[in-house]
Amino acid sequence: xxxxxxxxxxxxxxxxxxxxxxxxxxxxxxxxxxxxxxxxxxxxxxxxxxxxxxxxxxxxxxxxxxxxxxxxxxxxxxxxxxxxxxxxxxxxxxxxxxxxxxxxxxxxxxxxxxxxxxxxxxxxxxxxxxxxxxxxxxxxxxxxxxxxxxxxxxxxxxxxxxxxxxxxxxxxxxxxxxxxxxxxxxxxxxxxxxxxxxxxxxxxxxxxxxxxxxxxxxxxxxxxxxxxxxxxxxxxxxxxxxxxxxxxxxxxxxxxxxxxxxxxxxxxxxxxxxxxxxxxxxxxxxxxxxxxxxxxxxx
Amino acid sequence: xxxxxxxxxxxxxxxxxxxxxxxxxxxxxxxxxxxxxxxxxxxxxxxxxxxxxxxxxxxxxxxxxxxxxxxxxxxxxxxxxxxxxxxxxxxxxxxxxxxxxxxxxxxxxxxxxxxxxxxxxxxxxxxxxxxxxxxxxxxxxxxxxxxxxxxxxxxxxxxxxxxxxxxxxxxxxxxxxxxxxxxxxxxxxxxxxxxxxxxxxxxxxxxxxxxxxxxxxxxxxxxxxxxxxxxxxxxxxxxxxxxxxxxxxxxxxxxxxxxxxxxxxxxxxxxxxxxxxxxxxxxxxxxxxxxxxxxxxxxxxxxxxxxxxxxxxxxxxxxxxxxxxxxxxxxxxxxxxxxxxx
Ligand code: SF4
Ligand code: SF4
Ligand code: SF4
Ligand code: SF4
Numbered sequence: 001x002x003x004x005x006x007x008x009x010x011x012x013x014x015x016x017x018x019x020x021x022x023x024x025x026x027x028x029x030x031x032x033x034x035x036x037x038x039x040x041x042x043x044x045x046x047x048x049x050x051x052x053x054x055x056x057x058x059x060x061x062x063x064x065x066x067x068x069x070x071x072x073x074x075x076x077x078x079x080x081x082x083x084x085x086x087x088x089x090x091x092x093x094x095x096x097x098x099x100x101x102x103x104x105x106x107x108x109x110x111x112x113x114x115x116x117x118x119x120x121x122x123x124x125x126x127x128x129x130x131x132x133x134x135x136x137x138x139x140x141x142x143x144x145x146x147x148x149x150x151x152x153x154x155x156x157x158x159x160x161x162x163x164x165x166x167x168x169x170x171x172x173x174x175x176x177x178x179x180x181x182x183x184x185x186x187x188x189x190x191x192x193x194x195x196x197x198x199x200x201x202x203x204x205x206x207x208x209x210x211x212x213x214x215x216x217x218x219x220x221x222x223x224x225x226x227x228x229x230x231x232x233x234x235x236x237x238x239x240x241x242x243x244x245x246x247x248x249x250x251x252x253x254x255x256x257x258x259x260x261x262x263x264x265x266x267x268x269x270x271x272x273x274x275x276x277x278x279x280x281x282x283x284x285x286x287x288x289x290x291x292x293x294x295x296x297x298x299x
Numbered sequence: 300x301x302x303x304x305x306x307x308x309x310x311x312x313x314x315x316x317x318x319x320x321x322x323x324x325x326x327x328x329x330x331x332x333x334x335x336x337x338x339x340x341x342x343x344x345x346x347x348x349x350x351x352x353x354x355x356x357x358x359x360x361x362x363x364x365x366x367x368x369x370x371x372x373x374x375x376x377x378x379x380x381x382x383x384x385x386x387x388x389x390x391x392x393x394x395x396x397x398x399x400x401x402x403x404x405x406x407x408x409x410x411x412x413x414x415x416x417x418x419x420x421x422x423x424x425x426x427x428x429x430x431x432x433x434x435x436x437x438x439x440x441x442x443x444x445x446x447x448x449x450x451x452x453x454x455x456x457x458x459x460x461x462x463x464x465x466x467x468x469x470x471x472x473x474x475x476x477x478x479x480x481x482x483x484x485x486x487x488x489x490x491x492x493x494x495x496x497x498x499x500x501x502x503x504x505x506x507x508x509x510x511x512x513x514x515x516x517x518x519x520x521x522x523x524x525x526x527x528x529x530x531x532x533x534x535x536x537x538x539x540x541x542x543x544x545x546x547x548x549x550x551x552x553x554x555x556x557x558x559x560x561x562x563x564x565x566x567x568x569x570x571x572x573x574x575x576x577x578x579x580x581x582x583x584x585x586x587x588x589x590x591x592x593x594x595x596x597x598x599x600x601x602x603x604x605x606x607x608x609x610x611x612x613x614x615x616x617x618x619x620x621x622x623x624x625x626x627x628x629x630x631x632x633x634x635x636x637x638x639x640x641x
Binding site: 030031032035036037038039042063066067068070077115118126127131190191192193194197198206210216218219220222223246249250253254 | 325332333529533564587593
């Protein structure tokens with residue numbers, strides 16, 4: 001661990017001292033030993049606060065959409081493999097330019113679910129990490145200016161745990177059964193919009209729920225308003241969501257939002273052969289027209 | 300009314316709750332759901348989880364629902380028919396009980412009551428509050444996020460509860476704080492044994508790590524301070540802190556309807572949302588997340604305490620436990636007290 005931290009700190013110090021960046025976004029120790037939190041370093045003498053471990057759950061790419069952060073201009077950012085995919089989408093969509101960011105990639109073999117970590121969990125195993133980690137194909141960040149190797153061993157899979165198994169279960173349900181399932185889940189929604197705020201790719205300066213001339217989405221917390229909100233957010237992320245899971249982690253009422261995102265990603269892959277966040281030069285799936293698209297309504 | 304003291308065995312407490320349910324009381328208690336605990340309506344005593352410290356959300360939705368209808372209207376020709384929403388406020392018969400909440404949650408009720416009766420009397424809040432009976436259980440083991448003692452309360456405070464239970468071994472000692480509490484147990488008195496005041500376990504001496512007045516003295520003098528901008532760079536404005544907080548009470552009024560009928564509703568709202576103070580002109584007086592979190596601190600630890608007594612925070616620590624970026628209000632307030640003396 002100490003080794004990783006030292007390397008991180010050295011990279012950050014060099015970047016700040018050489019003025020290649022004016023801000024480093026990384027992780028530091030949080031409220032208790034099993035929690036990490038974001039930290040913003042602007043002075044070389046503060047780099048000692050930087051750290052990374054299996055509790056570094058946040059996707060720091062989310063901060064790149066904040067105007068307070070954009071002001072810093074050139075930024076160094078610590079990313080895991082999944083977080084880096086968010087950077088790729090941001091670059092694809094012209095939200096971030098490659099020249100303005102220094103990517104400090106950290107190899108990662110999984111992060112421990114925060115609900116378990118809060119109860120004291122420190123073991124990294126197939127039972128303690130997020131489902132996304134069990135399916136992760138990018139343990140090494142795709143793009144990086146620096147790379148820090150992993151301190152944790154690869155997780156061994158017994159085969160008993162099937163990540164996102166619930167998606168298949170839902171696939172096999174009738175529309176009515178799915179409706180019942182999701183109505184019950186969305187009923188819990190308190191419309192805090194934390195899912196949106198925690199998402200690195202929800203960067204609209206004015207979200208559709210905030211547009212009121214006309215009011216597109218009902219403001220109430222009832223059956224209709226909640227379903228409208230959750231579905232519209234899902235669609236706005238279709239073909240864009242990179243599966244970091246921050247929306248689900250943030251959701252204070254535990255709505256399994258990753259089931260929606262996971263299903264959406266599978267459909268996009270099945271229909272268009274596209275996976276988001278893997279190729280910074282690819283055209284966004286909903287930004288291109290292809291003659292081989294399965295729908296012919298546009299031809 | 301003078302406080303009255305009782306004792307009840309764990310077994311009889313279960314009987315007490317189950318009898319209330321049989322007598323058509325709606326009992327709201329901490330219940331397990333999706334790997335966490337939330338307040339919800341229990342069908343029997345055993346549905347409740349009384350072992351955890353605090354449910355993830357507070358029970359403020361039973362005082363200020365996430366959405367409520369203030370009135371409904373419909374047109375027929377030139378006639379307008381208006382239905383007052385107060386008619387459909389639920390729980391009006393004093394049959395709704397919060398059971399097994401904690402002293403911090405209970406203390407939030409009277410704090411909100413002041414706001415909802417400051418000048419304008421909010422019938423909706425008042426109806427619900429008046430009809431809600433609160434049976435709390437004192438905490439034995441606060442966690443590191445808790446700071447009720449610093450907020451002039453304590454893990455054993457009865458402030459805001461109608462009945463407070465303290466666990467001692469396999470029985471509970473109970474203090475009935477007011478008539479509402481007495482009325483609740485009146486039909487079940489056979490389960491309770493009255494004891495003398497000095498038989499009721501005294502409060503422990505709970506340590507404090509800061510003096511809240513100091514935080515206020517910092518806020519009094521430092522509307523502009525780099526601390527706010529720097530410290531809350533990591534805040535993503537998700538509003539979870541305000542939505543899970545038992546005392547945050549901002550709401551937004553909206554009309555929903557069409558040419559024929561509609562309703563005026565009020566929804567929860569949050570000072571952490573950028574749009575909360577956005578002017579039509581495009582100007583936003585609270586333009587950064589630093590400005591917005593400062594507002595939260597100002598409202599809780601300065602503005603409220605100047606208008607009323609006490610503070611707009613009960614030290615439950617929910618905002619810290621639930622913040623996706625691990626912004627910890629106890630650390631923040633401690634920072635303010637230290638900055639005050641710096
Ligand atoms: S998805 Fe991959 S990169 Fe992301 S936290 Fe899990 S293992 Fe690490
Ligand atoms: S985070 Fe959860 S509760 Fe909040 S708006 Fe999103 S789905 Fe609803
Ligand atoms: S919960 Fe945390 S990140 Fe969200 S608005 Fe509150 S302080 Fe900011
Ligand atoms: S501000 Fe935080 S600690 Fe204070 S009452 Fe609200 S949620 Fe609890």
